[in-house]
Amino acid sequence: MSNFTFKSCKLLMMIALVFMFTTVSTSLGSVASAANMTWDFTQYNATQITSAMGAGWNLGNALDANINGVPSETAWGNPVITKALIQKVKAAGFKSIRIPVTYMKKIGSAPNYSIDSAYLARVKEVVDYAYSEGLFVILNIHHDGAHSTTPNTPSDNWLLPNASDQNTIRDKFKKVWQQIANTFVDYNEHLIFESMNEVFDGKTYGGTQPDLTIYSNINTLNQIFVDTVRLTGGNNAARWLLIPGWNTNIDYTAGNNGYTGFVLPTDYNRSSTVPSSEKRIMISVHYYDPYFFCLVENEGATQWGATADPAKKDSGGQEAHMESQFKSMYDKFVTRGYAVVIGEYGAIDKSANDSSNNTYRAIWTKAVVSTAKKYSLVPVWWDNGANFGLINRHNLTITQQGIIDGIMSGIGNYYRIVNRNSGKVLDVNGYSTADGAAVNQYTYSGGYNQQWELLNVGLNNYELINRNSGKVLEIGGWSSSDGATAQQWAHSGLGGYNQQWQKIDVGDGYFELKNAASGKYLEVFGWSTNDGATVGQWSLGNQYNFNQQWQLVPIN
Known part of the structure; x- marks a missing residue:
């Protein structure tokens, strides 16, 4: 909003929040961090954050790349990261970006373990590329915990739960996360910290019980991570934190097949502004099944699913396996209030071996995403800029539109909103991305400016988010008057x-859309059936006011 009334209202809200936080702090003496939280921090519960994050994409082999332990974002063949790349990812429909970061030799010596200031500033710059676009960002410590000795030397990979000196590792881990957390303390709920990546003993991949002493070391590191971030205060006291189990393996994390070892960290230091009935812990797992289809390059299975040639697909890892893994x-x-993120999934490009491979990769991808959505999991595609790549990072062109279509079809969060009287759809005029752009009705053409995501923000209230602009549908000026017009504006918080x-369900597949501030209803003015007719709010008519009734049609 751009008028004085809105600013005055927001100022009063901020004053009230400060007063509330100060009062609670004085009476309880335990929530000093609450008063330091920024006004724009939205307290999403698990259902809301999962919905808002939508489908995600990994900025792989970039800030996690290194040569002999020295991080360099171009070391593994990708160009320097630009904001234009992030904007391309957003334009493709992704709502979240995971940014893997390797620190290794950018960390100084004991006792401070100071991160190189220029490197941390570059990490922040890349995070800002995505954060400023309204995307959710997952930020982690990545290859510091890898067991591979190529191209790194063993001494550079320090975050190892099977190493002998765990006390030194824990101290270093704590101090590195203190620096990262303090760098981003004022970022709102769109930033999520992930403690580490695929950390394990380097040899127990599946089929046997993990060493429980080593698993206990992983659990201890995760607990240190949660405590360290929370105690930096501010927004960090309430933000969502992402926790991996053994090698991000689903069976070892969920406790399938009798496996044990994973222990969720306690969260005693979180802000008291978080409702006691809610969690702020996410669980991180990865999914690359079946192995010979997803990860084995230049050989193995090239097809997947019920329509595949049996001679060209794995015997295992098909639809029933995926269903079972995600359900677990x-x-x-999820049933206990935790959010779950599939931080990596993907299938390697084998089209050189089988011209139909990309078709089956798209089929597999859509199945992963739709099954993830079914079980309220957030799917984040692994893009390494090469054989898992969806976007050419050198010229910013889409290289795997079929796979992206599979992702967006699988996530299925977008709708065209059709007026019952006219048959026309809600449309942001002229494909505008500007605050204040008019929302009217128009004949449906398939444009992203005519597609909307419904985000449940609680109390049966929804934000309607335009796919093209990322802005939300609102009534301008907080008006409560009949005839006030609809427009789009940046998200302003809960x-x-x-x-x-x-x-409001009125039957026959139609809904009334009632504005939560004014109590008025979204309608097409004058019962118009013309393209470009004005949309706004009006008092409720009767059950025959079809210009106030809307159908939500999923985009497939």
């Missing part, structure tokens, strides 16, 4: 009730 994460964690709408 749902049963173990206190922006003029940006929230209640869905």
Whole structure:
């Protein structure tokens, strides 16, 4: 919003929040960090954060790349990261970006373990590319815990739970995370910290019980991570934190097949502003099944699924296996209020071996994403800029549109919103991405400016987010008057009730959309059936006011 009324309202809200936080702090003496939280931090619960994160993409083999332990974002063949790349990712429909970061020789010696200031500034710059676009960002410590000795030397990989001197590792881990957390302490809920990546003993990949002493060391590191981040205060006291189990393996994390060892960290130091009934812990797993289809290059299976040639697919890892794996994460964690992120999934390009490979990669991908959505898991594609790449990072062109289509079809969060009277759809005028751009009705053409995501923000309220602009549908000026027009504006937080709408089922597949601030209903003015007709709010008519009724049609 751009008018004085909105600014005054927001100022009053901020004053009230400060007063509330100060009062609670004075009475309880335990929430000093609450008063330091920024006004724009939205307290999403697990259902809301999972929905908001949508489908994700990994900026792989970039800030995690290194040569002999020296991080360099161009070391593994990718160009320097640009904001234009991130904007391309967003334009493709992704809502979240995971940024793997390797530190290794950019960390100084004991006792401070100071991160090179220029390198940390570059990490922040890349995070800002995505954060400023309104994307969710997952930031982790990546190859520091890898067991590979190529191209790194063993001494550079320090985050090893099977090493002899765990006390030194824990001290270093704590101090590195203190620096990262303090760098980003004021970032809102769109930033998520992930403690580490695929950390394990380097040899127990599956089929046997992990060494429980080593697993206990992983659990201890995760607990140190949670405590360290929380105690930096501010927004870090309430943000979502992402926790991996043994090698991010689903069976070893969910406890399938009798495996044991994973222990969720306690979260006693979180802000008291977080409702006691909610969690702020996410669980991180990866999914690359079946192995010979997803990860084995230039050989093995090239097809997947019920329509595949049996001679060209794995015998295992098909639809039933995927269903079982994802359901186990749902049963173990989601049902208890934790969020779950599939931080990496992907299938390697083998089109040189089988011209139909990319078709089956797209089929597999859509199945992963749709099954993940079914079980409330967040899927994040592994893009390394090479054989898992969806986007050419050198010229910013889409190279695997079929796979991206599979992802977006699988996530299925977008709708065209069709007026019952006119048959026309909600449309942001002229493909505008500007705050204040008019929202009207128009004949459906398939444009992203005519597609909307519904984000449940609680109390049966939804934000309607335009796919093209990322802006939300609102009534301008917080007006409560009949005839006030609809427009788009940047998300203003859960206190922006003029940006929230209640869905009221009127039968036959149609809904009224009631503005949470004004109590008025979204309609096409004058019962118009013309392209470009104005959309706004009006008092509720009767059950025959079809210009106030809307159908939500999924985009496939």
